[in-house]
Amino acid sequence: MVGFTWLEFEQQEGIATIRLNRPESLNALTDDLLREISGALAQAERDPFVRVVVITGAGRGFCSGQDLKALPRDPDARDIGAHLDRFYHPLIEKMHEMPKPIIAMVQGVAAGAGMSLAMAADLRIASQTARFSQAFVRIALVPDSGASYFLPRLVGIARALELAWFGDMIDAETALNWGLVNRVVAPDELTDATYAWAKRLAAAPPLSLAMIKREMYRGAESRLHDALQYEKGLQVAAAGTEDHRIGVEAFLNKTTPTFRGR
Numbered sequence: 001m002v003g004f005t006w007l008e009f010e011q012q013e014g015i016a017t018i019r020l021n022r023p024e025s026l027n028a029l030t031d032d033l034l035r036e037i038s039g040a041l042a043q044a045e046r047d048p049f050v051r052v053v054v055i056t057g058a059g060r061g062f063c064s065g066q067d068l069k070a071l072p073r074d075p076d077a078r079d080i081g082a083h084l085d086r087f088y089h090p091l092i093e094k095m096h097e098m099p100k101p102i103i104a105m106v107q108g109v110a111a112g113a114g115m116s117l118a119m120a121a122d123l124r125i126a127s128q129t130a131r132f133s134q135a136f137v138r139i140a141l142v143p144d145s146g147a148s149y150f151l152p153r154l155v156g157i158a159r160a161l162e163l164a165w166f167g168d169m170i171d172a173e174t175a176l177n178w179g180l181v182n183r184v185v186a187p188d189e190l191t192d193a194t195y196a197w198a199k200r201l202a203a204a205p206p207l208s209l210a211m212i213k214r215e216m217y218r219g220a221e222s223r224l225h226d227a228l229q230y231e232k233g234l235q236v237a238a239a240g241t242e243d244h245r246i247g248v249e250a251f252l253n254k255t256t257p258t259f260r261g262r
């Protein structure tokens, strides 16, 4: 297993946990940390024993976005487009395309690209302490790292514009009401609630989960006719798996299936 400096990577019972570990800056994203998150995801994707990924932050925050203290003082001295292409885009695309489910476990603040990171996960469970901000406008930037893609899909265009134009912080309850997070739980229940879902997903048929992920994201972008055709292709593949046979047999025999990912 590759070692990491800026995050903790643990693996247990089919669940890989990636914990950003720069708590003094609320886990602000440096190039090194971004490189390590991509590396940890690649490791989790390759490892056949990993079925689910949980991404979270150490300390009182989830992630405060780009480390503003790590930027060159002279804005002309950097190419932000190249920086996004090199460090952010591969990570966000990897999360979106990775066949395994990713859960963001959010405590405290998720701001700027830190909020994008949470939105690029498939599910979000928030502590009552969670807060979300499209902080970009506060430093005269625009939402990046997939925010313009994920945010309107999660909360609708009017709320996406409200969040992006004002850059205000919203609390966990608002995030839940707006559809930005799946669940809000008490701070001391966050870990249990997250790993209860992670364990259920780790025990579910992995090929079905992978196809459901592709199907849902594709469906959200397609016309109905195209979505129906795409669903059909995936369903033909799902029905041909050994796990499908195992699932049907278990149902008929009133037993609990053990899925094999085949």
Ligand code: T3D
Pocket (backbone or CB within 6 Å): 024, 025, 026, 028, 029, 064, 065, 066, 067, 068, 069, 070, 080, 083, 084, 109, 111, 112, 113, 114, 135, 136, 138, 139, 141, 144
């Ligand atoms: O190449 C590119 O730039 C492309 C990518 C851009 C994407 C982006 O993410 S742009 C948006 C970057 N993020 C922000 O603008 C958020 C900046 N942070 C804040 O506004 C506030 O810190 C928070 C609202 C997130 C939290 O406030 P609060 O009061 O809970 O905590 P705090 O005291 O402000 O922060 C605690 C420490 O973390 C503090 O350090 P100190 O004073 O104790 O030494 C603070 O400076 C540090 N910190 C927080 N956010 C960042 C940070 N340090 C570096 N970069 C940060 N983003």
